[in-house]
Amino acid sequence: MSTVVADVSMSLDGYITGPEPSTRSGLGRSGDALHQWAFAQDSPRDHQLLEESGARTDAAVMVRNTFDFVDGPNGWNDDIGYAYDHAPSSRSPIFVVTHQTPTSSRLEGFSFVTEGVRAAVEAARETAGDDETVIMGGALVTQHATHLTYRLYED
Amino acid sequence: MRRLIITAFVSLDGVMEAPGGEEEHRNAGWTFNQLPHDDAVYDLKDQEQLEAGALLLGRRSYEAFAPVWPSMTEEFARYNELPKYVVSSSLRQENLIEGWGEISILRSLDEVAQLKEDDDGPLLVHGSAALGHSLAEADLVDRYHLLVFPLLLGAGKRLFPTTEKDATRLRLMEHEAFSNGVQKMILDVSREGS
Numbered sequence: 001m002s003t004v005v006a007d008v009s010m011s012l013d014g015y016i017t018g019p020e021p022s023t024r025s026g027l028g029r030s031g032d033a034l035h036q037w038a039f040a041q042d043s044p045r046d047h048q049l050l051e052e053s054g055a056r057t058d059a060a061v062m063v064r065n066t067f068d069f070v071d072g073p074n075g076w077n078d079d080i081g082y083a084y085d086h087a088p089s090s091r092s093p094i095f096v097v098t099h100q101t102p103t104s105s106r107l108e109g110f111s112f113v114t115e116g117v118r119a120a121v122e123a124a125r126e127t128a129g130d131d132e133t134v135i136m137g138g139a140l141v142t143q144h145a146t147h148l149t150y151r152l153y154e155d
Numbered sequence: 156m157r158r159l160i161i162t163a164f165v166s167l168d169g170v171m172e173a174p175g176g177e178e179e180h181r182n183a184g185w186t187f188n189q190l191p192h193d194d195a196v197y198d199l200k201d202q203e204q205l206e207a208g209a210l211l212l213g214r215r216s217y218e219a220f221a222p223v224w225p226s227m228t229e230e231f232a233r234y235n236e237l238p239k240y241v242v243s244s245s246l247r248q249e250n251l252i253e254g255w256g257e258i259s260i261l262r263s264l265d266e267v268a269q270l271k272e273d274d275d276g277p278l279l280v281h282g283s284a285a286l287g288h289s290l291a292e293a294d295l296v297d298r299y300h301l302l303v304f305p306l307l308l309g310a311g312k313r314l315f316p317t318t319e320k321d322a323t324r325l326r327l328m329e330h331e332a333f334s335n336g337v338q339k340m341i342l343d344v345s346r347e348g349s
Contacts, residue, residue: 011322012315012325012342013169013313013314013315013317014168014169014315019319030321030322033322146307
């Protein structure tokens with residue numbers, strides 16, 4: 001069964017974005033500092049880490065706010081984004097937790113789950129098989145999923 | 156200039172409250188009752204005690220430590236000898252405990268900044284959550300000694316302040332991972348370009 005992994009860049013004091021993240025700036029003010037390592041070309045080790053985590057992943061979960069940024073005009077494009085160097089058809093499917101499915105989207109490969117975080121994680125695990133399911137954020141869904149994990153262990 | 160070091164046991168989610176036997180937190184004692192013991196984790200604590208020049212304490216930590224530490228002659232032999240500085244606006248000179256070395260009260264962060272101008276050994280901050288936040292906000296911290304425990308503790312006093320502040324860059328000077336998943340991180344506050 002797929003292991004659920006919270007895969008996120010975090011500051012030492014626990015932030016995963018700068019202040020005021022929005023659909024215009026997904027990482028908020030000065031939040032880019034948290035992800036510079038992923039874009040830096042000069043560290044083979046960082047690159048390897050990214051490659052490996054990408055290779056282990058077969059499904060991902062994100063929350064609607066994150067999707068709205070990702071799908072928006074400043075979001076993922078051909079140069080930057082999750083598995084941006086893969087064809088959309090070969091990219092791991094992403095499950096978006098939302099109250100309401102959007103009527104249209106710019107990017108492909110997203111499924112929308114309106115039955116809550118648990119349902120989204122379960123759908124992703126189903127797809128991932130023996131590979132990892134990654135919780136991509138934002139913070140709320142990561143926290144929620146962490147509590148769920150506690151519960152799953154207790155169950 | 157003497158270096159100001161904040162040293163802490165901290166959970167991965169940033170909680171530093173009640174690492175020992177204190178009873179006021181639901182997870183009190185999390186440094187020893189949640190994971191296997193590894194002696195090597197505590198080498199840093201011995202090293203700190205050897206190198207410290209003085210202890211800098213918040214009022215609450217002073218009140219928690221003062222009745223206990225003087226009798227812990229084996230564990231805290233050197234700390235008990237060292238000068239202590241308590242940062243507090245309310246603590247009164249005449250209420251200070253006897254027999255715990257020289258204790259001085261500092262009434263403001265300016266006095267802390269002044270104390271840093273001396274050339275004696277490092278000022279070590281144990282516990283002292285509120286003081287730690289104030290020191291970080293006033294940019295008076297030079298180094299962090301962290302033992303990061305592989306635990307998520309949820310609510311509890313945080314090591315780092317949550318106030319609006321520009322990013323602080325830290326330089327990783329030393330690190331080590333232990334058999335029980337605890338990680339040591341020695342981080343210098345970088346003041347390059349400031």
